[in-house]
Amino acid sequence: MPRTLLEPRFQVEHLSILDSEGTLDTALEPKLAPDELRALWRAMLLGRRLDERMVRLQRQGRIGTFAPLKGQEASQIGSVAALRTTDWMVPSFRETAAMIWRGWPIERLLLFFAGYLEGGQPAPAQHDLPVTIPVATQLPHAVGLAYAAQYRGDDAVVMVYFGDGATSEGDFHEALNFAGVWQVPVVFVCQNNQWAISVPLKKQTHSRTLAQKAHAYGVPGLQVDGNDVLAVRVAAGEAVARARAGQGPTLLECITYRLGVHTTADDPTKYRSEEEVAAWERKDPLTRFRAYLEGRGLLEAGLEETLDAEIAEAVRRFEATPPADxxxxxxxxxxxxxxxxxxxxxxxxxxxxxxxxxxxxxxxxxxxxxxxxxxxxxxxx
Ligand SMILES: Cc1ncc(C[n+]2csc(CCOP(=O)(O)OP(=O)(O)O)c2C)c(N)n1
Ligand SMILES: [Mg+2]
Structure with a gap:
């Protein structure tokens, strides 16, 4: 018997629209309304300003251990922006910006990182799960939520966040397998930030991409420039639309980088070079999006001051809260x-x-x- 190639053969697409040099692929540029572009920028900038403030608050002993998201703003905001409020968002532990987009008050997040029980509770009508610290355990939960949505016949989509390290956990594979078998409406957003604490991606997997792991489960997998908010928004929009139309799950691998510490308990100078960090700083998701908006005349003057005042007010309310039990x-x-x-x-x-x-x-x-x-x-x- 001859050796034959089975169809289909697999290919992994990589999507980039606005690169780190500010080059825009006009053929792929999404037609987003100016208000949506401004909202994406506001959320990314708020995510960055709050992140820097949270690290300072931890250093001052005013909150506990915190996992910063600096560098991952486009991956989070570009994806979460594709959801409706009636959809479900399932975070890992680094999704501060995405959680704020979903309506979590800043002071509630501060309470969470200061160890208050109520800081981890979504508002009653909110379709979000709380922060998940155990790596990858939220993935089967997300598939369960999507299975429930499908069973009940509502059109909710579930978006679940996790990192590159989580793809080595059994939960990731079990979740993808069931999502593929049941064709449930779930979008897996892997923020491949190159590191799982001190373990680099090349020690995590021998695969060329993480996106291709989806193909083994009969699920579409797409790689996207995770520092390009336009590309993430487009890819997430397509994945959410497919899920809502009953066409099943998608895995998005967002190529990004954790510019800061793993958590405030970590010292990354022990395991990665300054040159590596500097190279990724040049690909900062905020820099290129700011330049894009500036070119379109959509930058709002004084926004940083407004956001800092909003953060300061939330910190004041947080610190006025009586001590936790x-x-x-x-x-x-x-x-x-x-x-x-x-x-x-x-x-x-x-x-x-x-x-x-x-x-x-x-x-x-x-x-x-x-x-x-x-x-x-x-x-x-
Ligand atoms: C089941 C489990 N094992 C180990 C840990 C300790 N831990 C916390 S974060 C982390 C690395 C996660 O890396 P990745 O999935 O890439 O996410 P990132 O931190 O880069 O956002 C580990 C090993 C944990 N929280 N849960
Ligand atoms: Mg990681």
């Missing part, structure tokens, strides 16, 4: 908490009651009867 960290995980957590909760309650203002003096200490969890460091008194 530290005991709430024990709630909402177990219906019946295990004994060691019950003991820890009681101990913290005792310490807080004894000295409400001060943190526990010996925070590593555990009661002698506590059972160590796997990987847990216990310090016996």
């Amino acid at each position: 530290a005991l709430a960290m024990f709630d909402h995980v177990y219906a019946e908490p295990p004994a060691h957590l019950v003991a820890q909760r009681e101990e913290l309650a005792r310490r807080l009651a004894a000295n409400p203002a001060a943190p526990p003096a010996d925070s590593d200490a555990v009661p002698p009867d506590a059972t160590p969890m796997r990987g847990q460091r216990l310090t016996r008194r």
